[in-house]
Amino acid sequence: MAARSPASTVPESSKHHAYSRKQKSLGLLCSNFLSLYNRDGITSIGLDDAASRLGVERRRIYDIVNVLESVGVLARKAKNQYSWKGFEAIPKALQELKADGWKDNCNSFDGNEYSKVSDDEDDDTNGSQNDKSNPGLNPKSSASSKTEHRREKSLALLTQNFVKLFVCTNACLISLDEASKLLLGDAHNLSVMRTKVRRLYDIANVLSSMNLIEKTHTVDTRKPAFRWLGYGESTENCGSAHNSLTTESRKRAFGTDVTNINFKRSKVDSSIGGTLNSNFNKQKQVKYESFVHEVDRSNVEEDPKDGSKSYQFGPFSPVTVARVGASEHSNPRRFHDWESLASAYQPQYQNQALKDLFSHYMEAWKSWYSKVAGKKPIKIS
């Protein structure tokens, strides 16, 4: 493997400083990735390019790219090539995940392990060729069980399922272990569980760098949890906490120093002078527990003029997000979608835990829905 890449790329002081985990986090890397590509003119992204510009190994780029693709921000174009869809694509992707979530909890025929989650929410209006395998009929579908097995445990799938948890259930807050139990089947094996939890952390880190979720902890217990922040508009006010305080405090410092270059984790640490450069502002993770309110959205008063529509993704400087947000304001329509979906599909979760959780949230949702929509709750089950 030859030598490590020369440190020639390091801009300032070449000395290696103390190893800091935070500076190498997936979340930060993702932020950098986003600020690097979320600008006009960007259409396609080369993984090699990204890796070198961000100063990380390819492997890390895969992690990011996989979750970004899961929420629609990116789409795979070809080997080593992704196309940038932007944050505008998130709402649609989430919508699809939502519909998807209901659907595949319906056709989970036989007692199979995990419901297969349909591929992805792929492209949109733009009808590019985009071959990929034919979605519908495919010859020996079962023969590819090998591949499918792999896919089954992919970061991408896990991400989608994780998101579905919020989106399909209207849950605002889900604790880490709740999520892991639901997503990883019942904790059969401890080590398997551990591995999966690691993945959950990975996912959560990138999702939170996009501000789709936020890390917190449950009110009662101090257990770690994730709060859904959603994509702004009509997100059922989970933490419609996109306001003053949250907005800025959550900002990550990025754009300034692009990189997670150098400083590998290692015991070798020739003394470090004082503190290292301070490009990295230490933004503390926000923790407004005051917002922590459980699912219960019964106190929603259907605020009509909320300023949430002006929400912008990520802590990016407004200039770079130019047209973002201008394209979507499909506010009310999702209600009917929900109604029809709800009555059309009877959600059937495999494991009891998921079922319980679901019905619990469903109750809350129904009352909320009836209030907001001004009609009697639809009957489910």
Next chain:
DNA sequence: CCCTCCCGCCACCCT
């Protein structure tokens, strides 16, 4: 000590 989660080996897919 336990929780987070970075790192990179190496099994798997594609060409």
Next chain:
DNA sequence: AGGGTGGCGGGAGGG
């Protein structure tokens, strides 16, 4: 065969 992908889990940093 060769290179791109990405599961996986050891083990180190952080609280």
